[in-house]
Amino acid sequence: MFRSHTCGELRPEHVGQEVTLAGWVHRRRDHGELIFIDLRDRYGITQVVFDSITAATHQVAEQSRSEYVLQVRGCVRPRPAEAVNPQLATGAVELEALDAQILNAARTTPIYIAQEGGEDEALRLKYRYLDLRRERMQRNLILRHRVIKFMRDFLDQEDFLEIETPILIKSTPEGARDYLVPSRVHPGKFYALPQSPQQLKQMLMVAGYDKYFQIARCFRDEDLRSDRQPEFTQLDMEMSFVEQEDVLVLLERLFTALCQTVVPQKRLLTPFRRLSYAEALERYGSDKPDLRYELELIKLDDLLANTPFQVFRGALDAGGQVKGLRIPGCGGYSRKQLDELVELAKAGGARGLAWAALPAAGGEVRSSFGKNLGAGEMEALVGRMQAQAGDLLLIVADQAAVVAASLDKLRREFATRLNLADPNTLHFSWVLDFPMLEWNEDEARWDARHHPFTAPLDADLHLLASDPGVVRAKAYDLVLNGYEVGGGSIRIHRRDVQQQVFDLLNISRETAQAQFGHMLEAFEYGAPPHGGIAGGIDRIVMLLADESTIREIMAFPKTQQASDLMTAAPSSVDERQLKELHIALR
């Protein structure tokens, strides 16, 4: 045994006991004859005092440097009243070192452990094992552990079974790009890593495991974002004999209890608000709106029905929309600041951004487009947007999707600038009634928006043949503070409806047989009605931890170029390995 206690454990009740601690030198304060060392492990920090009276022990402290690994035997004693450190959990006591040894020395570390630095993230990733020693990362990984532990315990209580599914599976061309694994035994053939265990969990429903879950690693070979890594973890669930409402209610109970347990200090809004996909896009321009603040998009089409302004006119004539945002108190923006906003709108796909600034003192409206408007139109816009002196009005005219994307960008930007989103609030919501299909312009065909097994709303079933674009699905997303943290659907379990959907998606019988034959066959042997959901654990933990990238809550994340800077993966491999796998590089 290297230690009798951890560095976070000692309290006044331990006074007088002889204990042994082991840990890293967090900080050293050398006063000559007296040396203080803060000894750290993942449980905390304990101050160890080395007095020159114990000469050999004192010498160990003299030689010690930051991040040396020490073992110290000593006596727990109370600190003098004026030397108590209320910042430390162990701050009422200290360890009087009687005997100590250096278990291992350490080079000067490239990053400081004791201080949260602003270093280049690449450096942190290269030396991740040092970065992970920091309190922040430990706190995040501990939170992550608690989240996953809670999910397992909760679902166990609800009679769910955690069942593992394979990592080496069959590739299907649907969805994201697959990570492929070559087969040695089958020349020229490949496994794929799962984008999600979708088909497998549906097979488990056919098999009668009516409440399944898994903490499932998923892989998608797509470009990265701050909330997207090539491998990530989902809470994957599937249930039989359930309707959409059952799934929503269960998940709401799960996440409510989860948040109340692991982040009780946060304000959780319940019940979760529900809004349709159409409403979300209409009011917020996003299917994952941050509802902690309002700042809604305002529809202006009807006021401009006869406008002479070509930009608005053109958009409306082309079947598009004109919508705006009222930004309170930003009417004083400079030309340069406004130009930045125009660039932001363009990043969202808009060709431009019309703005109107109302002076704080009242008077003439400054705007990029006022002179092009017809009589009374500016007044009508100002009225509709309920603009007040000092406000800034931002207006985009384009196709609905472009208007939504660009105003969503602006809406989120101003939430940040104006501090509208309370970081301490968790605002979950359900986005429902997604369109089932999506028109693929490039390929001129319908694509499944969720996946091809998603069931249509019963009320829309009859439209499948006549007007597929308006058919809504029994699909639902769980949204938290502007992030999609979960999504799922009720699946089709009727063979005739499935065939109808395949026909719509232009999936031939042969293709369906080749790609999904095993599922279709399985469904002929008594498939129960079923549905499920998958939650993005990384994103949820990120939000609960108040972090802005999921890299901060993963032990060993990858860079935007999908490389691991610590191990230098991916890497070249031996010619012999390639040969065994029947692979020739081009």
Add this chain to the structure above:
RNA sequence: GGGCCCGUGGUGUAGCGGUUAACAUGCAGCCCUGUCAAGGCUGAGAUCGCGGGUUCGAACCCCGUCGGGCCCGCCA
């Protein structure tokens, strides 16, 4: 595939056409018995990511390249 931003001692920054490349912190040595971001003194440490170019002269300007970040496309 595209747009924008970043790269200077171990670390974080300043310098933005001529400087002995500055500051903080860390590091090393010495002094110091109540510190907890300990303090004091002394010192070492950077060919400015890399490669070209412009210039009498480049950390600084230009081109390319590598690495990192944010976003668009992509992510059923």
